[in-house]
Amino acid sequence: PCPTSPGTPAPGAVLVAYNVPHRDCGQHSAGGAADRAAYGEWIDAFASAIGESKAVVVLEPDAVPHMVDGCTPAEYHGERSTLISGAVERLKRQPGVKVYLDAGNPAWIEDPEKIAGPLRRAGIAQADGFSLNVSNFQTDTATRAYGKALSERLDGAHYVVDTSRNGNGPLGAAGQDAWCNPPGRALGTPPTTRTGDPLLDAYLWIKRPGESDGSCRGGPSAGTWWPEYALGLARNTKG
Template identity: 65%
Template structure:
């Protein structure tokens, strides 16, 4: 999971040159060799999606860079990511300026902003990208600035990916569990003071939690009753059906609470084999169901692209550091997409 979203501003000429220099050939990395041009999806967010598309997202910058040198076929394929809404992972430090920038864009477009809060102390069990707030009080200050940045704008917040799953898999030290649940509960309350903010507590996925009912008590302690629901498959590769079944098991034990599913990279499901290796830049994956709140499912509020497709999971399989844009991997995801 990325620790923070990179800047989404449109590149300068120098920025374009840098992107061109860094972009690998189509046949390098996980992405396949160039094929025939793909049909372009509609510009902007899909009609069924109420969410904001940041015009300066990394995929859009890549499209501009490739078009500038005549890589039009690849640019057309990359629009499958560039023209669809992905979540903004708020930066550490002061998240306010970046969130306010995004709020301005979303309001101008009449869309809902997708955000991820990922800054708890001791997050990610010390694995890359690790980091987070140095202590509980620093986190309270950070989540307050996060919420203030949203204000009255329409927003959906995915709260702390991995945080609760790590309390049931033995990864989080016992002395940190109660603090984590308390901080999550406080964060739900702070965010819900914003009248137009929806909050979904992260609840892992079938690859990270063997028995989803183990999360029922932690979710309750983290404030699920006051949130809008929970999120599953964030940064994961589980197909829609598996993620839905996993979420339904939690839902039936929590008063039929609704949930959202991250479908950004689950179009071909997980890579067969070692589950640990299958989670880090697995080759041959594809984009999943495009973001929408029209799911046709009474329990599933939305399919969302929470982990931005094309951002690396880490340095495994030749990838850049976690959270870094990886053009060849993104191109592979987009080229194999069915939508």
């Protein structure tokens, strides 16, 4: 479960469903289910395990943005949209589950118009909204502006923001690998549902702020706990 600010209503466990076929285009977090049938079985088991509990599920980080930026080959787009929309439907059968379909971050798909259609095809109308900045470092200000613009293109959809590592914003002038274990970053806004914005349901620490992004800048493999990086995030945090 994600820690929350004092006095903040807990949203339940914060879970990430991350197993779509052809995950991460074969990059640092490559893998995923072997095929359509395997993914269906996996998401059914995932949902069943939640049972009657309250949970926020961030669904398939990067999966929709990778269809927009061309990283995922076009021949997989139709199947991926079907699998994700099916996952939304299955997860929403659990009475305590809220589902947010990942929409990347404002520095990735810069024009929200380009991702609105793919999100619709992936079933966002049946979800509780979309997630932004998962495992990234964009500022709260930039992310909220993007969230508002994307929401306007999705009939007022709500959203959540990952603030686990964005306290110092993104690393400047770092090229294409600015997202991968950048130095000098800090913890961001503590998790809370008190956002002051009716569209923004919560700030959450979706990425555990000590997990490596991959074997870059001396880090271990993606998803591995890296205590030195976690300590750096804590030391760089203001206040």
